[in-house]
Amino acid sequence: MTDLLEVRDLTKRFGGLTAVRNLGFSVSEGESLGLIGPNGAGKTTVFNLIMSELRQDSGELFFQGREISKYPTHARVKLGIARTYQVPRPFGEMTVTENIRMGMMPDDLWQMLTKGPQHDAERDIGKDVGFSEREVAMYPGELSMGNLRKLELARTIAAEPKLLLLDEVFAGLTVGEIAQISELLVEKRKQGLTYIMVSHDLRALAPLVDRVVVMSFGAIIAEGTFKEVIADKKVREAYLGQ
Amino acid sequence: MGVLVSLRWWLVFGVGMCLLPLVVSTGTLRILVFAQFLAIFAMSWDILSGRTGYISFGHPFLIGIAGYTTAMLTYHLGVPLYFSIPAAVVATMIGSIFFFIPALRTRGTYFAVVTLAFMEVLYHLMQVVQPKLTGGTRGLSGLPTIILGAVPNYYLSFGVMFVIGVGLWLLIRTRLGTALSTIRMDEDAARSSGLNTTKLKLFAFMLSAFVAGIGGALYTHYLGSIAPRGIFDISFLFSILIAALIGGAGTIVGPIMGAYFLTLLLEFLRPYLPGPERYLIYGAITLLAYYYAPKGFHNIFGLLWQRLGALGRRE
Ligand SMILES: Nc1ncnc2c1ncn2[C@@H]1O[C@H](COP(=O)(O)OP(=O)(O)OP(=O)(O)O)[C@@H](O)[C@H]1O
Numbered sequence: 001m002t003d004l005l006e007v008r009d010l011t012k013r014f015g016g017l018t019a020v021r022n023l024g025f026s027v028s029e030g031e032s033l034g035l036i037g038p039n040g041a042g043k044t045t046v047f048n049l050i051m052s053e054l055r056q057d058s059g060e061l062f063f064q065g066r067e068i069s070k071y072p073t074h075a076r077v078k079l080g081i082a083r084t085y086q087v088p089r090p091f092g093e094m095t096v097t098e099n100i101r102m103g104m105m106p107d108d109l110w111q112m113l114t115k116g117p118q119h120d121a122e123r124d125i126g127k128d129v130g131f132s133e134r135e136v137a138m139y140p141g142e143l144s145m146g147n148l149r150k151l152e153l154a155r156t157i158a159a160e161p162k163l164l165l166l167d168e169v170f171a172g173l174t175v176g177e178i179a180q181i182s183e184l185l186v187e188k189r190k191q192g193l194t195y196i197m198v199s200h201d202l203r204a205l206a207p208l209v210d211r212v213v214v215m216s217f218g219a220i221i222a223e224g225t226f227k228e229v230i231a232d233k234k235v236r237e238a239y240l241g242q
Numbered sequence: 243m244g245v246l247v248s249l250r251w252w253l254v255f256g257v258g259m260c261l262l263p264l265v266v267s268t269g270t271l272r273i274l275v276f277a278q279f280l281a282i283f284a285m286s287w288d289i290l291s292g293r294t295g296y297i298s299f300g301h302p303f304l305i306g307i308a309g310y311t312t313a314m315l316t317y318h319l320g321v322p323l324y325f326s327i328p329a330a331v332v333a334t335m336i337g338s339i340f341f342f343i344p345a346l347r348t349r350g351t352y353f354a355v356v357t358l359a360f361m362e363v364l365y366h367l368m369q370v371v372q373p374k375l376t377g378g379t380r381g382l383s384g385l386p387t388i389i390l391g392a393v394p395n396y397y398l399s400f401g402v403m404f405v406i407g408v409g410l411w412l413l414i415r416t417r418l419g420t421a422l423s424t425i426r427m428d429e430d431a432a433r434s435s436g437l438n439t440t441k442l443k444l445f446a447f448m449l450s451a452f453v454a455g456i457g458g459a460l461y462t463h464y465l466g467s468i469a470p471r472g473i474f475d476i477s478f479l480f481s482i483l484i485a486a487l488i489g490g491a492g493t494i495v496g497p498i499m500g501a502y503f504l505t506l507l508l509e510f511l512r513p514y515l516p517g518p519e520r521y522l523i524y525g526a527i528t529l530l531a532y533y534y535a536p537k538g539f540h541n542i543f544g545l546l547w548q549r550l551g552a553l554g555r556r557e
């Protein structure tokens with residue numbers, strides 16, 4: 001298996017706080033990786049660095065063997081990386097389908113201007129994540145937290161990423177919704193999607209990942225299968241310590 | 243066919259306005275000419291600020307570049323209008339890069355203040371640098387006119403406004419229009435959805451400048467003169483902003499409605515408010531609009547339409 005993403009020696013400081021410290025890990029194609037750790041461990045910061053929403057102070061990022069540190073956010077999306085936000089960030093004045101549309105946009109302005117939206121494809125993606133016919137026409141202000149999370153997921157899936165960064169997609173969802181999203185992820189994985197999943201809901205995460213990386217205070221403290229890391233003493237301390 | 247259906251209100255509006263010279267006085271037509279130029283400027287503002295949320299307080303800067311370019315070309319060099327006007331539009335688009343560069347780094351209030359500063363700088367430059375060329379404080383007058391008479395000028399300004407209006411209105415209905423508005427809602431999220439916001443912004447700035455350039459050049463030749471105090475004027479800036487805001491920013495139709503409304507209102511109030519009291523009017527309308535129709539008239543008509551529709555269905 002080749003590495004889809006490799007993070008090498010990544011460091012990010014906010015003033016005196018080192019949020020990510022000499023971090024290194026990789027994800028191979030088709031693999032699914034869990035990224036866990038207590039609050040403030042630096043998980044979201046890692047996603048921000050991978051997406052270039054923050055600039056690393058040092059370290060390198062390789063995607064499909066290519067160093068991507070110089071690529072701006074949208075270019076990384078076009079290469080095939082997409083992320084969901086821990087706090088959903090829908091476009092507030094757009095319906096669910098219009099939000100999904102933004103994930104499906106071509107890079108070329110002329111095509112944006114002349115080619116119409118693919119209404120059917122938009123609706124299909126909406127339904128895939130569990131929206132009803134009525135809900136896809138609603139505005140974010142009318143949606144529940146669970147539905148906002150689904151919208152985050154739908155918009156990123158619409159970009160057809162090779163690598164998906166999932167930041168707390170299960171938070172605020174009902175058991176039924178978690179099952180539905182899990183099923184969708186299993187399905188997408190079969191189709192070749194690679195993802196990194198951040199979740200505090202370890203029970204939901206466990207069956208969805210091949211391997212887990214545990215972070216605490218910006219550094220990796222354990223790595224292995226879910227069972228292995230959960231049994232690790234340092235991991236238990238980190239979680240209990242908070 | 244679908245396009246024609248969605249354009250039916252534009253057609254009604256167009257036909258109605260074309261018939262207007264049959265029933266109103268030339269005095270009224272002259273006022274409407276000003277409304278139509280204001281509508282062009284307000285639409286130019288709207289496609290940039292209303293859509294992308296990069297609020298320009300310096301639109302007179304763009305309009306002034308256009309006006310001065312064509313004024314100097316025709317006045318000093320006798321360049322024909324069919325050359326000087328396109329040249330003015332190109333110059334305006336190049337000038338808009340001065341707006342675009344700060345927009346790469348700043349947003350919100352900072353951006354607005356930077357654009358205001360550009361307007362002020364140009365105001366002073368036009369007076370002191372090369373007054374022989376720019377006409378200094380007095381500006382340049384006796385510029386060639388495109389056509390003469392109230393009626394032809396009414397049709398010219400209406401035609402240009404109408405074509406720009408329909409064009410921009412169709413544009414904001416495309417995916418490109420939707421993409422531009424994501425910049426206003428959440429520029430970072432737009433980027434992480436894969437949108438090249440820099441390219442989109444550049445497009446919005448260029449388009450805005452293109453429209454401002456056409457409007458500015460034609461307006462200058464309509465007036466036959468240009469002076470720093472007339473163009474780089476806070477009152478002119480207010481008119482543009484308020485026309486766009488009270489009509490409904492981001493909608494293109496709104497700024498047109500706002501421009502007609504504001505121009506007619508100020509004209510109606512002119513006998514009562516000869517001087518700077520008009521600033522009070524600007525303030526008052528803005529407050530009223532903010533409280534009673536924060537999304538502009540455009541929206542009020544939309545709501546009325548829905549109400550009427552609901553009544554119709556009930557019966
Ligand atoms: N933009 C920022 N500026 C300053 N400090 C930040 C910024 N973003 C994150 N931090 C800090 O960096 C540390 C890591 O934050 P991060 O959000 O990455 O943690 P996390 O693992 O995602 O936590 P959670 O599980 O609560 O989401 C925290 O101490 C946080 O306060």
Ligand SMILES: [Mg+2]
Nearest residue numbers: 043044045086
């Ligand atoms: Mg987080």
